[in-house]
Amino acid sequence: MTYGMLIDLSKCMGCRGCQVACKQWNDLPGEETSLGTDFTNPQKRSAYTWTTIDFLTAEVNGRTVATFTKSGCMHCLEPACESVCIAGAIKRQENGAVTIDHDKCIGCRYCQLGCPFGVPKYEYDKPVPRMQKCTLCYDRISEGLEPACAATCPSGAILFGEREELLALAKQRIAEGNGRYVDHVYGEHEAGGTAVMYISSVPLDLTTLNTGVTTESVPGFTWKAMRQLPALVGGAAVLSLGLMAYSNRRARLEAEQKGGGEA
Amino acid sequence: MTNHWNDYQNTDVFMVLGTNPAENHPISMRWIDKARETRGAKLIVVDPKFNRTAAKADLYVQIRPGTDIAFLGGLMNYAMTHGRYFHEYVAKYTNASYLIHPDFKFEDGLFSGAQVGEDGQVKYDTTTWQYQRDEEGNVRKDPTLTHPQCVFQLMKKHYARYTPEMVAETCGMSVEEFIEVAELFTSTGRPDKAGNIMYAMGITQSSHGSQNVRAVAMLQLLLGNIGIPGGGVNAHRGESNVQGSTDMAMLWNNLPGYLPMPSAAAHPTLEAYQATTPKSGYWSNRRKFMVSLLKAWWGENATAENDFAYDYLPKLDHRDHSHMSIFEAMGRGELKGLFAWGQNFAVGGPNVTRERSALANLDWLVVVDLFETETAAFWKGPGMNPEEIQTEVFLLPAAASYEKCGTVTNSGRWIQWRDKAVEPMGDAHDDLWIADRLYKKLRELYATEGGAFPDPILKLHWDYDDGDHPSAEKVAFEINGYTWDDRVGLTTFGNLQDDGSTACGCWIYSGYFDNFETPKCRSRVKDEPGTLGTHLGWAWAWPVNRRILYNRCSVDEHGQPWDPERPLFRWDGEKFIAQDVPDFVATNPPEVSAQNPFIMMQEGVGALWSPSGMKDGPIPEHYEPVESPVTNRLNKRQFNPVTIISGKGEFGQLTRAEDPNFPYICTTYRVTEHWQSGAMTRSLPWLGEMMPDMFVEISPSLAAKLGVQPGDRVEVTTVRGSLVAPAMVTPRMRPVRVHGREVEIVGMPWHWGFMGQFTGASANVLTPHVGDANTQIPEYKAFLCNVKKAGGSGPVRG
Amino acid sequence: MSTMNATPKPTKLLRMEWWRWRMTPGKGLLLALFAAAAVVAVIRLFLGLGATTGLNDSMPWGLWKIFDVVVVVPLGATGFVMAFIRYFTPGGERYEYLNRRAVIWAAIMYLSMGVRLAFDIGIPWRIINPIVFGGNLHSPLFEIAWCVALYLIVLFFENISRVAEEQKRPWVKRADHLLHKILPGFVLVGVLLSTMHHSSLGTLFMITGKRMDPLWYHPWLNYVYLLTSIATGMAMMMVLETLTSRYYKLKFETGLLARLAPWVAGILSVVLIWRLGAMAAEGQIHQIFVPRVETALWWGEILLGYVAPIAILFSRARFTQKGLMAGGLLTVLGMIALRLNVGFTALMGALNAQYTPTIPEILFTVGATAGTVVIYTWFVETLPSILGPRKQETERLEAVGD
Known part of the structure; x- marks a missing residue:
């Protein structure tokens, strides 16, 4: 069973209760920040800030539009971070949460490069750092609770449940919304499908969602090369052994010729 | 609500x-x-x-x-x-x-x-x-x-x-x-x-x-x-329990339950006070509420013979004692001491520079709060010279909401009991403990040293002890009301009497805490889905657990709901089928109660016209704010003619309409991340990191005019003061077109001050010391300012 | 030529001496840089990556990963390429001494890479944990780790004869003799491991998919990396030989290296055509004319790293030492340019990265690289059998210059 979250951006009002609840449950420190050009703060996610509400205020056709986008781990069905992790520290759990085992992580940071959403964040400021990201509150959901952000969301913008049911709900809301929603469940196909999904009433390019992300399964990008390794090695072996046989034969022939000449 | x-x-x-x-x-x-x-x-x-x-x-x-x-x-x-x-x-x-x-x-x-x-x-x-x-x-x-x-x-x-x-x-x-x-x-x-x-x-x-x-x-x-x-x-009440504190007479001219505060001159006796009781409407029962209140406060010392200790009750003099008047009096040196109990007026008060200065005229100031607030530290604020300030400041550390038990009344008048979750930190104590100790010490001093009029203190009915800590439940029981002789909790204010047989601290709360075991404010029973969501079993709403006031109006003359889809009540020919507690006599046929749908009003009907309730007119008329960029085009009066302009004192600095030196409208507001004066939230890292700095919101058009980039510092000036903060430039702010002229609006949150972990300028150095004609609430939301580029960019802290 | 047919017995070689290494001003400078790198390493150990490098969440892989691993490994490709030529190609025996230099150079580069990598990863002492405690078979990095670890064992056996040859004890002689018999097997394993990990170093970046700048995006980046590694293996030999022969007054094997030149040029040609073809297939070929900083870097890489060496190494210039040095060096620089461009230029835009390597960070990379050169000189001077017969027999190794 895959759990997930459906984030209905039309309901998010940017109160940032989720941001605080996340820090509270996960015991993350407040960061030193300063005022930005809009209200997003901390202005970037970090090892100490796993989710933020990203504010975007714009003027569209003479009218002001403001959107609030909850950012954070998408909990991919086929996580790139898991596939590239050298140590097997990142694991997609049976319930859909993608988690990091800090005891296994060696700190190669390949997951940071691999994640198409830029999710994992590292404690660069520590001598013994950890890779951090949203765990879908694996500890809570394993005990039958909702993730902290979903539990605290006052407007019901963050829904937690089984992914299939949430996907059906998302499609139902879009279908029954009389055009209120953009006809796109973000996360249904993005990065090959994610457990965290979004629906929105404003065009997605007015949100801070990564609309340019691939819809392919990201682990496949490297796997297509990795799966050819046996053939590559076999080819190299055949080439080497064949050449060696040829070289030996030629050396023998040359030696015989020489020997014959002298004889 | x-x-x-x-x-x-x-x-x-x-x-x-x-x-x-x-x-x-x-x-x-x-x-x-x-x-x-x-x-x-x-x-x-x-x-x-x-x-x-x-x-x-x-x-x-x-x-x-x-x-x-x-x-x-x-x-x-x-x-x-x-x-x-x-x-x-x-x-x-x-x-x-x-x-x-x-x-x-x-x-x-x-x-x-x-x-x-x-x-x-x-x-x-x-x-x-x-x-x-x-x-x-x-x-x-x-x-x-x-x-x-x-x-x-x-x-x-x-x-x-x-x-x-x-x-x-x-x-x-x-x-x-x-x-x-x-x-x-x-x-x-x-x-x-x-x-x-x-x-x-x-x-x-x-x-x-x-x-x-x-x-x-x-x-x-x-x-x-x-x-x-x-x-x-x-x-939408501005604080989690401001409804509760208003119910308990936070306002200077109220007694609990919105009983009017008697005036020394006009109401020297209970009879004189009683003479002002409305003759019709539910308020005609006011004497019962008042006598029960006096009985709750002075107990056995309140008897029919002594007018239920009416003499002990403090009474109003001829003056206004609202916030601004108090500070104006303080500015004149008329106040000796002050309690700031969970209030931080050194950030929240209008024209706050003057209010901070006025605090220096006090001999003593007691601040009860979670942190050292700007009020407690007013003497080290900007522009203050601690050497010249003689005020003795006492800071009593208070328990936070999760560190104490008691009720919170929400905007919908629901009273909900909360238990204590954790012990207070350090020396902090809950407010009840502080009040209890304070009273007992005062009583001891009056008993040993006497005073001008010790009886109201000495004879108070003060019976809340539960071990070495006062019991919030006992206080709640007194507020709820009980029969004096056998101490049985009252279930409704309908049972209140004016003969001293009942005591009740706040008549509208009667019924919320009628027993100690299962008080209704602890009840947590939800309605089935598909109902109108009145949830009568969840907590208790004043009055008498009624969720929608004036709810007789939800049905027509014959008791049928205006909208059959939303039947709060329906008369089935013999009785009302109800989803709420009726605000009318439900045993009467609907045609009778239809005569009196607004039971609290003297007229019994809704008052489109207010013949005597308002000081400034029976129906509203548009006047400009006291500081306005334009002249009033709807009538010949610029601003509310009844508003008191204390133009003489140092609090009286105001800008006239269309003053070219102050061309912009200024307004103040709050943001989600901080709470009121920030006394609590500006010391919480999780909130502070989201909203670390004071800012001034201006429109892109004003920013372009001033040559200001987002984050550049601007100086906002009014006739009362100025502040410097970085500009937040987004299309959230836009100019308005007023009488053919484009006027820019400058907005800013008022959460910041010079204390705590996250500091910044206080918006209230700009706001005027004028208020509403009826309530004296300050006009924080509309005044005039000028904005200039201040040079530099980024936050201004401290 | 006929004397070269059999494995030459080092008859007139200097013998091993533990401390024959001589300090010179040039080596002194390299050692000073090495020492600075060591200081940076200690600071990094106690204060962490953030305190020493420009790394941040927007740019997880910096100089220490992209240069000290992804570039340093193909610099050590001399080992498997030369061993392959030595043992598997007709007439490979002639490359015996080139191979000796190649495998010791490779061993030093790989070991150096391992040490440098330990400082780049967040928790250095866990560097071998994935191998010891198990890791993730799907991770190209895990595959590289295993290949490199195993290849280091191969390199050990490819190099140990230099020491064993010096020993007189009979069992050592017997063991060395046995080793020589099975050495082609080790070489084969080394070649196969190298095929895997050199291509996988390209696979690493394929996880970014088309987030990568179209100028460098290639659907089979792994093979591009493998091919350029093979070219680098030979090209690096040209560079290494030029420097070693000059420094230690050796005969420069123009003829042997010139034979390799067309192969280098050929591989580069294939890669160049394939890269352009892949861009065309993606419909991105116009990108090479879009005026951007990236485009300039791309043109620099292609002109200097492909077109120029292809021209030189196919031309008659390959029969000159200068020509070989120039062609080899440009090939190596082209390889470095490709890896730096993929690792930085092509990704920083996609990651919206803010990254500037800090001075300590650069110092570490430069110093560590300087250190590898010093270690190479130590091995060469300690084990003169690596160099083979010398132009002028002298009692001591002499440097002719810095």
Whole structure:
């Protein structure tokens, strides 16, 4: 069973209760920040800030539009971070949460490069750092609770449940919304499908969602090369052994010729 | 609130006016959204700034700060002239049909009866505002609402000036926008639609704030939106328990339960006080409430013989003792000492530089708070010289909300008990403990040293001990009320007596804590889905667990719900089938209770016209804010003529209309991340990191004009002071077009101060020390300023 | 030529001496840089990556990963390429001494890479944890780790004869003799491991998919990396030989290296055509004319790293030492340019990265690289059998210059 979250951006009002609840449950420190050009703060996610509400205020056709986008781990069905992790520290759990085992992580940071959403964040400021990201509150959901952000969301913008049911709900809301929603469940196909999904009433390019992300399964990008390794090695072996046989034969022939000449 | 949060799910059209629920009352959005989802409800937001609620609105219209009456008057005019009001409701459940004194007039911005003082200050003689009465004293009425002197026709005439064009020019919106709002909101002026107006400090913090609220209520009465599920005049209270503290007489001229505070001169005896009790309406029972209150306070010392210790009760002198008056008096050196109990006026008060200076005139100041607030540290604030300040400051560390038990009353009047979760840190104690110790020490001092009048202290009924800590439950039981002889908890204020046999600390709370084992404020039973969400088993709402006030109005004369889909009550021929506690005598046939749908009102009906409740007019009239960029075009008075301008003292600095030195409108507000003066939130890293710095919001057009990039520092100046903070430049802020002229609006949050972990300039160094004519609430939301580029960029801290 | 046919017995070689290494001003400078790198390493150990490098969440892989691993490994490709030529190609025996230099150079580069990598990863002492405790078979990095670890064992056996040859004890002689018999097997394993990990170093970046700048995006980046590694293996030999022969007054094997030149040029040609073809297939070929900084870097890489060496190494210039040095060096620089461009230029835009390597960070990379050169000289001077017969027999190794 895959759990997930459906984030209905039309309901998010940017109160940032989720941001605080996340820090509270996960015991993350407040960061030193300063005022930005809009209200997003901390202005970037970090090892100490796993989710933020990203504010975007714009003027569209003479009218002001403001959107609030909850950012954070998408909990991919086929996580790139898991596939590239050298140590097997990142694991997609049976319930859909993608988690990091800090005891296994060696700190190669390949997951940071691999994640198409830029999710994992590292404690660069520590001598013994950890890779951090949203765990879908694996500890809570394993005990039958909702993730902290979903539990605290006052407007019901963050829904937690089984992914299939949430996907059906998302499609139902879009279908029954009389055009209120953009006809796109973000996360249904993005990065090959994610457990965290979004629906929105404003065009997605007015949100801070990564609309340019691939819809392919990201682990496949490297796997297509990795799966050819046996053939590559076999080819190299055949080439080497064949050449060696040829070289030996030629050396023998040359030696015989020489020997014959002298004889 | 006449209604309650959960009831928002029953609304068809919301109008958010002078409140910002998404930012300041986030939980409300859950119910607003539910109505939008299940009923296709629409959300209108009318606000000077495109705030987070506006971002969620179906229709957002910008309004110039302080012009709400023009806007609401325009809506009333629109409803009346286009027949978009609820005629049957207006005719039967309001005083629209009442005839008014033939000499009533409105001329040159003044109502009849104006007595203009030497300083231009107006006081009204309300004789001509009164109802016409026949020989028997009954009010003369015209049920057809056509008599030229009836309330409806007077209103129609009065608001005829509020044309869409005039409203648009005054409020800074387009005619089309106004008509779009008017069409949508007056669509609820029919039986099967419910419109909900939410308001907060955007409405009240004005020199005509009380009339703003009146205008909201009148519009709702016209549309038949009061007393019905999904309707209401809904004040979003600014603090989690401010409803509770108001109920407990936080205001200087109240006793608990909104009993008027007696005046020493006018009400020297209980009889004199009793003489002011209304003769009709539920308030005619006021003596029972008062006597029970005195009995609760002075116990066995309150007897019929001594007028129930009425003499012990402090009484008003001739002066005003609201916040601004206190500080003006303090500025004159008339106060010796002050308790700041969970209040941080060194950030929150208007014209705060002067208020901070006034604190220096005190001999002593006691601050009870969680942190060392700006008030506690006023002597080291900007511009203060600690060497010259003799005030002795005591800081008592207080317990936070999770460190103490007790009730919190929400905006919907639900009283909910909370248990203590953790022990207070360090030396901190809960407020009850502090009050208890303070009282006992005072009593000891009065007992040993005597005093001018020790009896009120010595003879107080103070019986809350539970071990070495006072018991919040015992206090709650006293507030609830009990029979004096056998100490049985009262279940309703209907049981209160005026003979000393009952004691009750706050009559409207009677029933919330009638026993110690299962008090109703602890109850947590939800209704089944599919009901109207009154949840009578969840907590307890005053009065008598009623969730929607004036709910007789939800049914017609014959007891049938206006909207069969939302049957709060239905008369089945013999009795009412109810989902709420009736605000009427439900055992009577509906035709009887229909005569008296507003049981608390003297008239028994909704007051479109207020003959004597208001100091500044029986119906609202638009006046400009005291500081306004334009002259008033609706009448010849620039601002509310009854507003007290204390123009002489140091608090009196004001800017005249159209002053070229202060060309911009300035307004203040709050953000989600901080709470009030920031005394608590500016020391919490998780909140501070989200909103670390004070900022000034300006429009892209003003930024371009000033040559300011986002984050550049700007200096905002009013005649009272100035501050420097970085500019937040987004299209959230836009200029308004007022009487053919574009006026920029400058906005800023007022959460910051010089103490705590996250510091910054206090917006209230800019705000004026003037307030509403009726309540003296300061005009924080509309004043004049200038903005200049200050040089440099980034936060200004400290 | 006939004397070269059999494995030459080092008859007139200097013998091993533990401390024959001589300090010179040039080596002194390299050692100073090495020492600075060591200081940076200690600071990094106690204060962490953030305190020493420009790394941040927007740019997880910086100089230490992209240069010290992804570039340093193909610099050590000399080992498997030369061993392959030595043992598997007709007439490979002639490359015996080139191979000796190649495998010791490779061993030093790989070991150096391992040490540098330990400082780049967040928790250095866990560097071998994935191998010891198990890791993730799907991770190209895990595959590289295993290949490199195993290849280091191969390199050990490819190099150990230099020491064993010096020993007189009979069992060592017997063991060395046995080793020589099975050495082609080790070489084969080394070649296969190298094929895997050199291609996988390209696979690493394929996880970014088309987030990568179209100028460098290639659907089979792994093979591009493998091919350029093979070219680098030979090209690096040209560079290494030029420097070693000059420094230690050896005969420069122009003829042997010139034979390799067309192969280098050929591989580069294939890669160049394939890269352009892949861009065309993606419909991105116009990108090479879009005026951007990236485009300039791309043109620099292609002109200097492909076109120029292809021209030189196919031309008659390959029969000159200068020509070989120039062609070899440009090929190596082209390889470095490709890896730096993929690792930085092509990704920084996609990651919206803010990254500037800090001075300590650069110092570490430069110093560590300087250190590898010093270690190479130590091995060469300690084990003169690596160099083979010398131009002028002298009692001591002499440097002719810095």
